[in-house]
Amino acid sequence: MKSSVLASIALDVVRVQMGLAPQKALQTTVHLNTHCNLRCSYCFIAANPNYPTGYKEAGLPLEKMKTVLKNLSPATHNVIFTGGETFLYKGFADLLEYARTELSFNSLSAISNGMFLESKPEILRGLDHVAVSYDLMRHAQYPDILDRVLSTIIRLRKDAIIKEDQIYFNCTINGHETLSHWSDFFDLAANHGFKIFVQPVRDGFGNLESWDAFNRVVRDIRKRYGLGMFVNCKTYLGEYDHQLTKQVCHPRARMYVDVWGNLVYPCERFAENNLGSLTEPDFPIASKWAEAEAREKFPSSKCEKCAYNCIFGNSIPYRRPVQTLVTAIAARL
Numbered sequence: 001m002k003s004s005v006l007a008s009i010a011l012d013v014v015r016v017q018m019g020l021a022p023q024k025a026l027q028t029t030v031h032l033n034t035h036c037n038l039r040c041s042y043c044f045i046a047a048n049p050n051y052p053t054g055y056k057e058a059g060l061p062l063e064k065m066k067t068v069l070k071n072l073s074p075a076t077h078n079v080i081f082t083g084g085e086t087f088l089y090k091g092f093a094d095l096l097e098y099a100r101t102e103l104s105f106n107s108l109s110a111i112s113n114g115m116f117l118e119s120k121p122e123i124l125r126g127l128d129h130v131a132v133s134y135d136l137m138r139h140a141q142y143p144d145i146l147d148r149v150l151s152t153i154i155r156l157r158k159d160a161i162i163k164e165d166q167i168y169f170n171c172t173i174n175g176h177e178t179l180s181h182w183s184d185f186f187d188l189a190a191n192h193g194f195k196i197f198v199q200p201v202r203d204g205f206g207n208l209e210s211w212d213a214f215n216r217v218v219r220d221i222r223k224r225y226g227l228g229m230f231v232n233c234k235t236y237l238g239e240y241d242h243q244l245t246k247q248v249c250h251p252r253a254r255m256y257v258d259v260w261g262n263l264v265y266p267c268e269r270f271a272e273n274n275l276g277s278l279t280e281p282d283f284p285i286a287s288k289w290a291e292a293e294a295r296e297k298f299p300s301s302k303c304e305k306c307a308y309n310c311i312f313g314n315s316i317p318y319r320r321p322v323q324t325l326v327t328a329i330a331a332r333l
Helices: 002-017 062-072 092-102 121-125 136-141 143-158 179-192 212-225 285-295 321-331
Strands: 027-031 078-082 107-112 129-133 167-173 195-200 254-257 262-264 274-277
Touching (some): 027 062, 062 254, 092 107, 136 143, 136 179, 143 179, 167 179, 167 212, 179 195, 179 212, 262 285, 274 285
Parallel strands (some): 107 129, 129 167, 167 195
Antiparallel strands (some): 254 262, 262 274
């Protein structure tokens, strides 16, 4: 069964690379909560108008969240939970167990500040991957906390409680930072075999005025540490841009569910485009999505300066997919 699942994913990746819609989304981001025990200065929850209640949302009750995942299961290969702090969601371990045993997702991942990896092992065991947020801006606010998180991760990895490649680091780089600022952390990550996922600081709407500073840092990291350290789509590392003439957007490749359980079209940038609540039994995702596509196609002029995560997307080439496929074929000739 696993081989058939992997074959289905591979076919959908090829469809995306060829500029076609996949049969199932390669990944769906589920916004589990906004509640968090930290208040990082650059956090998108504080800056984004899509989250008017700020850090108050504890998330849907467990049974409603199970309905959300049940509705998603025929429509997506992978789920990544984001917050808030995902490990603070009440019933998260039970939700993961339900998703693992009753539904057909290929993988389950979460974004976390890493503070509860040891105290909530039942959640850690239920996740294929955990993206731990580590940023110099966050370290400036919470140096002792982040140092403890790093030492705990290293110890748990040494004791085989954390599996190889189960943890990687989300690194948000601001426009004033250079490789010299990051070298201590990247040296540590490289020495312990950890991978990183790099992204720039964006405004509350997900925009980035200029890629120049971010691109310079990424090129320097790539030159010193090589491609193997990155979780990002490796084809475009160091050469990101938001020009629509160079972008092929695949809304179906990466779906988004907001913290209230609503399916959003085409992505979290347009959270006001609510297609309905996935808490309703037998929610018709396919027909709702098709109706939305008939009304408005993406990318559009609304996507100018977008710097949302689909650009960086976990090694899945959402952008310029035809060029990606040609490059991949040429590399094998």
